[in-house]
Amino acid sequence: MLRVGIIGAGGMGKIHADCWSKIKEAKIQVICDIEKDKAESLAKIYNTDTATSSSDVIKRSDIDIVDICTPTPFHADDIILALKSGKHTICEKPIARTLESAKEVIRVAKEVDVKFMTAHVLRFFPEFSTAKNLIDSGAIGIPRMARMKRGGPYPVGKWNDWYSKVEMSGGCLVDTGVHDFDFLRWIFGDAERVYASALTWKNILHKDYGLATIRFKSRAMAQVEITWAHPPKTPMKVGFELIGTEGMLTYDNYSSTPLRIMKEGETFNTFSMESPITEDPYLGEIEHFVSCIKENKEPLITPEDAYRALEIALACIESARTNRPVNVGGEI
Amino acid sequence: MKGAILSFAHIHAFSYIECLKRIPEVEVSAIADEDEDRGKSIASRFNTRYYRDYQDLLKSEDIDFVVVCSENAKHKDMVIASAQAGKHILCEKPISTDIKSAKEMIETTNRYGVQFQIAFPVRFSPIVRRVKNMIDNGEFGKIFAFNCTNHGKMPGGWFVDKSLAGGGAIMDHTVHVMDILRWYLGCEAEYVYAEGDTLLHNIPSDDVGLVSVTFENGIFATIDTSWSRPKSFPIWGDVNIYMTAEKGAVEIEVFNQNLSLYNDKTMSVSWLGWGSNMDFLMVKSFISSIKENKPVEVTGYDGLKAMEVALAAYRSIELQEPVKLPLEE
Numbered sequence: 319m320l321r322v323g324i325i326g327a328g329g330m331g332k333i334h335a336d337c338w339s340k341i342k343e344a345k346i347q348v349i350c351d352i353e354k355d356k357a358e359s360l361a362k363i364y365n366t367d368t369a370t371s372s373s374d375v376i377k378r379s380d381i382d383i384v385d386i387c388t389p390t391p392f393h394a395d396d397i398i399l400a401l402k403s404g405k406h407t408i409c410e411k412p413i414a415r416t417l418e419s420a421k422e423v424i425r426v427a428k429e430v431d432v433k434f435m436t437a438h439v440l441r442f443f444p445e446f447s448t449a450k451n452l453i454d455s456g457a458i459g460i461p462r463m464a465r466m467k468r469g470g471p472y473p474v475g476k477w478n479d480w481y482s483k484v485e486m487s488g489g490c491l492v493d494t495g496v497h498d499f500d501f502l503r504w505i506f507g508d509a510e511r512v513y514a515s516a517l518t519w520k521n522i523l524h525k526d527y528g529l530a531t532i533r534f535k536s537r538a539m540a541q542v543e544i545t546w547a548h549p550p551k552t553p554m555k556v557g558f559e560l561i562g563t564e565g566m567l568t569y570d571n572y573s574s575t576p577l578r579i580m581k582e583g584e585t586f587n588t589f590s591m592e593s594p595i596t597e598d599p600y601l602g603e604i605e606h607f608v609s610c611i612k613e614n615k616e617p618l619i620t621p622e623d624a625y626r627a628l629e630i631a632l633a634c635i636e637s638a639r640t641n642r643p644v645n646v647g648g649e650i
Numbered sequence: 651m652k653g654a655i656l657s658f659a660h661i662h663a664f665s666y667i668e669c670l671k672r673i674p675e676v677e678v679s680a681i682a683d684e685d686e687d688r689g690k691s692i693a694s695r696f697n698t699r700y701y702r703d704y705q706d707l708l709k710s711e712d713i714d715f716v717v718v719c720s721e722n723a724k725h726k727d728m729v730i731a732s733a734q735a736g737k738h739i740l741c742e743k744p745i746s747t748d749i750k751s752a753k754e755m756i757e758t759t760n761r762y763g764v765q766f767q768i769a770f771p772v773r774f775s776p777i778v779r780r781v782k783n784m785i786d787n788g789e790f791g792k793i794f795a796f797n798c799t800n801h802g803k804m805p806g807g808w809f810v811d812k813s814l815a816g817g818g819a820i821m822d823h824t825v826h827v828m829d830i831l832r833w834y835l836g837c838e839a840e841y842v843y844a845e846g847d848t849l850l851h852n853i854p855s856d857d858v859g860l861v862s863v864t865f866e867n868g869i870f871a872t873i874d875t876s877w878s879r880p881k882s883f884p885i886w887g888d889v890n891i892y893m894t895a896e897k898g899a900v901e902i903e904v905f906n907q908n909l910s911l912y913n914d915k916t917m918s919v920s921w922l923g924w925g926s927n928m929d930f931l932m933v934k935s936f937i938s939s940i941k942e943n944k945p946v947e948v949t950g951y952d953g954l955k956a957m958e959v960a961l962a963a964y965r966s967i968e969l970q971e972p973v974k975l976p977l978e979e
């Protein structure tokens with residue numbers, strides 16, 4: 319039995335806890351949150367211990383896996399501590415808030431004999447993994463260009479409103495863009511330089527938006543739109559166009575909706591669009607990590623992958639701040 | 651009112667002549683085309699006089715206006731000669747291929763007192779106009795940014811010959827969207843950064859472009875100008891403008907009023923438009939500007955400022971850094 323300690327019982331902590339509860343060979347041992355009541359209410363559902371300090375969880379000897387779901391700036395220290403304590407570690411993206419701390423994570427990960435993965439869940443979303451497989455099988459010829467879009471309303475109601483603090487979240491291009499940057503690297507390989515414009519530094523309360531152009535070493539190029547500026551409660555929007563020398567693959571979650579539900583309500587009517595699938599990407603991601611531990615395999619997302627995605631993301635906000643293109647791909 | 655088409659090098663000439671024919675008080679009585687086979691067959695199809703040399707056509711007293719649809723690099727000479735001959739002019743976009751000649755065209759048309767309109771039909775789209783009205787009414791609050799595309803299929807021919815087109819995909823597809831953004835914002839671009847390359851086709855010009863624009867008021871935009879629609883794509887391309895603002899977001903897909911045709915005879919799918927004919931609305935506006943002697947809705951200056959961004963994009967690609975506008979000649 320693999321015993322799990324979850325750190326951070328917010329939005330992602332809840333999703334991860336639900337996934338762990340569905341894995342037969344794993345058991346959630348302890349749930350930790352700096353806010354006691356959050357840890358307790360989640361612990362009640364899964365019948366686990368609670369903690370309010372991450373180091374208390376990491377140090378426990380009855381834990382095999384640490385799952386870090388705290389705000390971004392707290393990732394690196396806990397990853398390093400967990401790895402050094404001999405725990406397999408999975409951590410929400412991005413790997414860290416700064417490149418220096420991400421480098422330190424990579425250095426430590428190399429020294430220890432446990433598994434480590436950053437949770438770049440996009441690789442487990444079927445619309446994205448199917449696209450990757452199709453491209454690998456030559457469906458569009460040589461991939462040369464991409465357009466990506468992702469976003470929705472501003473993430474409000476979070477711990478300490480941490481998303482609105484650029485020094486914590488990095489803003490939308492870092493927090494949300496990092497998903498697409500990892501995916502683009504998966505398709506095109508390493509990036510060379512980026513140019514971006516964004517609201518990130520303009521101090522507009524609860525609005526952020528960014529447009530990034532990425533040039534890859536292969537000469538391929540991509541345009542990425544990330545928004546946290548849609549009206550509250552509107553559905554998340556995700557789409558891509560992947561263009562090659564012999565064709566194009568496109569996806570748009572607003573049109574790829576096999577289920578549309580119109581319901582009469584007491585006070586107002588509702589309309590929703592859904593796309594149900596049996597494979598939960600978050601569960602797939604955790605199952606993958608478990609299989610890496612059990613079969614002693616290298617996880618699909620390496621520490622270097624996570625570093626490179628963060629590097630592109632940070633280059634974007636640097637470019638947006640300076641109105642200059644920013645080179646990436648330096649030595650780790 | 652009598653008009654003439656100067657050159658059918660640009661395929662839009664066919665649409666413009668059809669649109670002009672729908673206006674009762676207008677007659678297209680002559681065409682000029684260097685390509686004698688093409689010119690003669692078009693002249694007989696539309697029942698007009700044919701001239702090989704447009705200079706000869708311009709001597710015709712009965713012609714009130716001309717529509718210039720030659721290769722981009724030839725716009726300048728045709729427009730200047732037409733102005734000198736006292737003809738009103740509707741000129742295909744981009745206005746020309748360099749700042750100096752665009753300025754000369756504007757000056758000459760002013761000097762000879764003729765109307766000079768640039769063919770930006772998207773300005774006349776009811777979809778685009780609806781959003782213009784909403785912006786002007788302040789319905790979105792402060793505008794933040796635009797994410798735009800003007801995609802197409804690779805056109806081939808003179809479009810990929812820099813000496814005739816002045817560039818490739820970036821020259822071809824920056825200007826429509828730029829014109830709309832300038833119109834929406836009432837403000838000029840200040841910085842342009844671009845990435846461009848030949849990535850998809852074996853051609854001498856650029857076929858992909860990502861043009862980033864920062865306006866004087868800080869609003870930013872990107873325009874994807876790429877000829878990236880595959881040969882099998884069901885329609886020629888798109889003009890999409892996604893706007894993000896304080897009070898919401900708008901997605902404009904100008905060419906998304908289509909029927910899907912699944913055709914077994916050609917084993918292909920195509921999207922066939924049923925929306926308003928923007929070319930017709932544009933041509934009608936040009937004719938009424940002449941008739942009522944009122945300013946054209948899209949001026950030579952609009953053409954110049956839109957083209958300037960495309961030129962700045964090429965400059966930026968060379969320098970690998972943002973370029974500040976206005977450009978020097």
Ligand SMILES: NC(=O)c1ccc[n+]([C@@H]2O[C@H](COP(=O)([O-])OP(=O)(O)OC[C@H]3O[C@@H](n4cnc5c(N)ncnc54)[C@H](O)[C@@H]3O)[C@@H](O)[C@H]2O)c1
Nearest residue numbers: 326327328329330351352353387388389390410411476477
């Ligand atoms: N993969 C995805 O799809 C996805 C989606 C959203 C967020 N995320 C990532 O997940 C992470 C968490 O984001 P979230 O949306 O769940 O945020 P959240 O605010 O909902 O949750 C964070 C939780 O951590 C707790 N916390 C804060 N500091 C702590 C500390 N030092 N020790 C222990 N607990 C602490 C807070 O009380 C809160 O309950 C972020 O890194 C974010 O980038 C990933």
